[in-house]
Each structure stands twice: as structure tokens, then as C-alpha cells.
Amino acid sequence: MLNYGQKKTNSASSPLKNLALISLLASTALPSQAQRLLDDSSLSDAAIEQRLRFLESRLDESKPHGQIWSYSWLAINGGSMIGLGAAAALTSNDDDRVKNFAYAVNAGIGLVYMLAAPLEARLGAGPVTTMPKRTREQKLAKLRTAENQLRQNAERAETRWGLWEHVGNLALNSAAGAATGLAADPKDGAEVALTGFIGGLAFLLTQPAKPAKDWEAYQNLTREKTPNVEVFVNPLLGGGTLNVRFQW
Helix, strand or coil, rough: EEEEEEEEEEECCCHHHHHHHHHHHHCCCCCHHHHHCCCCCCCCHHHHHHHHHHHHHHHHHHHHHHHHHHHHHHHHHHHHHHHHHHHHHCCCCCHHHHHHHHHHHHHHHHHHHHHHCCHHHHCCCHHHHHCCCCHHHHHHHHHHHHHHHHHHHHHHHHHHHHHHHHHHHHHHHHHHHHHHHHCHHHHHHHHHHHHHHHHHHHHHCCCCCHHHHHHHHHHHHHHHCCCCCEEEEEEEEEEEEEEEEEEC
16 A cells, blocks of 8 residues: 655645645546446457356356246246135135135235246346357347346345345235235134245245355456545645545
8 A cells, every 4th residue: 555645735825725726636636436447348359258158157057946946936826826716716614715815816916926027047048148249249248138137137136135025025914814814714814924924935035046146256257456546635724635545
């Protein structure tokens, strides 16, 4: 670490003017962090290929888990909605009808969620590998698509412990239990709430977690090592000091 460039300004007649000048220098001397980062258009062909290999490999590694999760929960939610809906329609017991209907509605909500927000990790690198890469522009487009795919998979993986996802699971099943308890037996309401909450918890936590770690690894792989430069001002009576610190 180097710490130099301490320049003292002395002007007893106009200290505010000196401090204003120092602040202006501090705010305009250095580019922003975003300006220092390299754009992907500056990457060499070899670097693009290296990143693509990494991304495609990591995307494919999460594919089996993503497919098992998706098809299993589609079967569970779809089968439960149809089976319990039929049971609710056929039973002669009013309490059982209400309880089975509540279960069927919960399963239907889960099915709609899966159809509206499908788990992209189940696709692996398929959408990326089919893209052409004959020209440099095509290679860069393929790289950006792969990066976006892994980032979106990582964001989905983070919902396993997302606050709003778990709050929504609790609220949905509490409401279903309360409605069931009011329309039928309170014990049935408690059963619907507890069973639905546990099912929702399993639904969230069994999603693939690996994409989040893969995205972090990719960020570490592509991080550019640039000097960290700090400029700060120490105001003094009648002036101040301008400090510049470089750190590698």
C-alpha cells in the first residue's frame, strides 16, 4: 500500500475556497468503478471460449436435479389437484369435502406457479449450445446468453431461503387452514394448514441450490484485478490536505 500525495493548502484569507477546490479535485480525478471494468467486447477469443466452457459445464451439471425437481413436483401437484378434487366431489361427508377441496386448491396453486415460472435449470446448457458461434459477434451473444442463464438460475436458487417466498407459504396455508376450519372442523383446518406448510417448505428447499455457488465461482473467475484508488480530504484550519491512496 502506498499513501502519498498529501498536499497542504494554506490560505488564511479564504479557507472555504481552498476546501472547495480540494473537494472538486477529489470528485473529478478518478473514474468510477463501472468505468474501470472491462467490457466483454475487449475479451480475446480464447477468453470467450474459456468462459463458455465453464458456463456450459456448470449449467449442465444442474440439469439432472432440475429435471427431477420439475417433473416430480409437476406430478405431485397435478396428481393431487385432480385426485383430491375428484375425492371432494365424490364424498358424502361435508367435512371431508371441504378438506379435500382445500388440498386440491393448494395443489392447483403450486401447479400454476410451476407453469408460470418454470425452473430453467432443468434445461441445462441446451438453449446455449444450439446458438451459432461462427463470428465474434455470435460468440459474444452466446456468452451473454449463457451468463444470463446461469445468473437467473442462481437467483432462483436463492429463493430457497427467500423471505417473501417463506412468508407467502406461511400466509397461504394459514389462510387455507382458517377457511377450512370455519367451513368444516377446526381440526381439519389445522391439518390443512400444517400439511400445506410442510409441503410448501419441501417445494422451496428441494430446488437446485448449486447454481448460486456456480454463479459465485464464475464471478470469481472473471473478476478483473484493478488497483483500488482512494481520494479523501482532511479539512484544516485555513486549508486542508488532499490525500491519495493506491492499494493493490
